[in-house]
Amino acid sequence: MLEILAEAYLNAIDEACLKVEEGRYEAHELEKIVNREEIINRALALILPGESI
Template sequence: MEELLTLKDLLLQGDIPSTLMIVEELEEMSSNDIIKTIRSYAVILLLHLIKQQAENRTTRSWEVYIRNSIREIQRENKRRQAGGYYLTREQLRETLEEAYLNAIDEASLEVEEGRYEVQELEKLVNGEETINRALDLILPAQSSYNN
């Protein structure tokens, strides 16, 4: 990674301000990767919650997708060494809201074998309720989820 070599050179030169800029860039890149991964799993989670709500039923495979997505989101969001979480509750909500658009698109292809257009499906499901349910499933039971 070119940034690490640049960082090493700047440290050896004693250029602390430039070094800090590179560190901030690396932090932002890492954060963007984490958000992207969480968003991908959020689409899967929301897709299956939408299907449950629209079809008023569930299947074992949907339940497995939901559980696996929750676990992966929790794993990606947890800071292993520093402790805590990468995304705050509000940032996680924003990520779910962004993912919802993709999830409802995908759900329109799957709910009742593609019977509904996106606009029709949006009328069948409560998007806010679905996002809230996803958030409740993802967040730890403790109310101390702050970052």
């Protein structure tokens, strides 16, 4: 599950860099702004409610 979410995270960062302020940021710049671990943990919590992460 973590591998799938990690891949989805990378895809989301790539997509976001195209959409945020019309491509103002590169993927590596956005990754500095957001917390990858927190995003993946939140996704897991939504997918697997009640299980500790």
